[in-house]
Amino acid sequence: MKSIKVGLLGLGTVGTGVVRIVENHQEDLFGQVGSPIVIEKIVVQDRSKARNIAVDGDRMTEDVWEVINHPDIDVIVEVMGGVETTKTYILAALEQGKHIVTANKDLMALHGTEILEKAKEKGCDVLYEASVAGGIPIIRTLSEGFSSDRITKIMGIVNGTTNYILTKMSQEGAAYEDVLKEAQALGYAEADPTSDVEGLDAARKMTILATLGFHANVSLDDLAVKGISQVTKEEILYGKRLGYEVKLLGIAERQDDLISVSVQPTMVKKSHPLASVNGVFNAVYVYGEAVGETMFYGPGAGELPTATSVVADLVAVVKNMKLGVNGQRAQAPYKEKKLKTDEQIASKYFVLLHVADKAGVLAQITQVFAEYEVSLESVLQQPNPSNPSAEIIIVTHDASKANMNNVLKHFEGLEVIHQIKSVYRVEG
């Protein structure tokens, strides 16, 4: 029986997990696809490096082209990361008719359309389940499970590092900087955490989810992105008092054909299923017109969870090979992308102000909201023990982003407002 031969690009965390699963689950994988699956060649940067896994030296190569040009290799599994160079490799492999499984969110968010078009042209599969939310099969869920529905909202906790930090800040009342250091020591955050904490990683994943969920070609530039580096423990505490948890949410919304996608720290009502997703776990909440509320929860990263998704894609590629239908299941976006303007983006807001502690201030502030047609759900005023300002926390009803920006701009010119301390989107 002919075995299916795989070329693995990269033997880092996820690559190691892929080797482990393919080798340890041989019997089960055979049960699934009816052929042995063999990792024929592995591209590494340094063959002499010590590894967490025993791999025969002959199987490793430092020459990526040896694998891409290998005549016996059917499928390339790309878990090396990187964007421009990696794209060159992937396109070259597709050119040679090899199928691709990738865990590379950066590549798919930035060049997914081009890669998928090339794949279609060459009759090849490009599967990328592992690129979003690690072990959660959310890409299959959006593209197959909900193929019958019109999805109107996707909200994701899709970055484990920031969710770990926010969870710790919430549970322990700790400061951002302290928890970040701890997360770095535990390996949950990178030495340079920028991509995670500033929301870029989440933005790339949301680009992929929005494209799939809304059938329109969403690109990274379409997203408004804000990270968690300015979130304070006080804000989290105030949120909790009002019944909210702060989460870094990716939010993709559609109304008729108008869409908006953003990433920002968000006050999530405690009764919402996303509010209790803690630690490094990920979750994606999907609202469909017909299905209603659903949520998919699991590990967002890690060697074996991410490799589970990679190998599930590998199984799908092999099944397609056996049926001769590779490259024919991918769904190109068939809708024109129309973005909402700031006038059309609506949400509730949580606003924390430091104001002069004197009569008439609250009336003046609420008057500004009224002027820009932002109605208020709740208002909490309290003395601020640490300085002579009073604190006012306001939660609005649904307001347009444009109106809210006008309110904030107006506030900047008001003498009684000492500081606009925080502005959060509110969900749930």
Add this chain to the structure above:
Amino acid sequence: MKSIKVGLLGLGTVGTGVVRIVENHQEDLFGQVGSPIVIEKIVVQDRSKARNIAVDGDRMTEDVWEVINHPDIDVIVEVMGGVETTKTYILAALEQGKHIVTANKDLMALHGTEILEKAKEKGCDVLYEASVAGGIPIIRTLSEGFSSDRITKIMGIVNGTTNYILTKMSQEGAAYEDVLKEAQALGYAEADPTSDVEGLDAARKMTILATLGFHANVSLDDLAVKGISQVTKEEILYGKRLGYEVKLLGIAERQDDLISVSVQPTMVKKSHPLASVNGVFNAVYVYGEAVGETMFYGPGAGELPTATSVVADLVAVVKNMKLGVNGQRAQAPYKEKKLKTDEQIASKYFVLLHVADKAGVLAQITQVFAEYEVSLESVLQQPNPSNPSAEIIIVTHDASKANMNNVLKHFEGLEVIHQIKSVYRVEG
């Protein structure tokens, strides 16, 4: 362009939802499959009955064979329910080469193997996503999303009626009978609620999930099943005090090749994601060796959620038709079924005893646990205001079902134990 013609068996709640989605989402469905999907004929019991949906009288028929034998119909969507007669229809339709989409858990739990074998023989698809957990695409998740992993545990809240009742009992301290009546008035429970409240509905769904997750032919007879009709508000209250919520859980477990499947009211630790699944919502928790903890949450029933899954299956069938690969993706169970004995089934237990309120009783009771090698995690003794017994609540560490049964049998012969009030499995 040739349209895909569907015969719909049944125009009840789910059937109505299917008609609505297929008609309202024509454009989106076309985007998915590249052909119009048309519901050509609908089988109803009574054509003259008033409907919630406008359907042209010509499309309705009371003769199921007219649809099964209709030469232009490609796919039969079965949402009429029933088992034996329905099986006859499905097998006859397969015999004629028609693909099947069904929401019928009873049919699939009892005759799934036979139906899937016939489908394979005839090169037809039989898809049944809607048969378990309504709008949650859990069947796809198990069979495709986790195809690479070895699933070791599936725990499901797969019956919305009982979850609604238990949630209300927990949140309002209400009695079972009162909440059941309310659920019946709201249409959440049937006039004869037996199948739901005694766990049979959940058992059928767990049979399907265990078969898929463990690749072995689990049958309904293999399950130990207990419902919620004996659950009291006092037990729920005591559970809450110790940090548990009572949920009707289907639990399918695998260790090496040994499996066990059961349905029972279970004390679920509040920190477990299943504990906060409330009301009529369903959720399925899946633990895989590689992926770890995951959970899938959504509406378990209802017109449009269930129809979402039915129509997603219909989309999958049509895509397979276009590729000419119908009947080739289903995975027959490839593992021999080996059931755990009571000695091999292990779990924690919650035991509530009414005992004589005198010295030495607790010592006598804990001695019995020790004798059968059941070790204890926590013991709580309190006076019982309503009668002369004292109450003892014991939570054990993992114990075998056989040992636990021996303990309970021994208790029955002890004079100091007035009543074994409740025994719950504990999870989380």
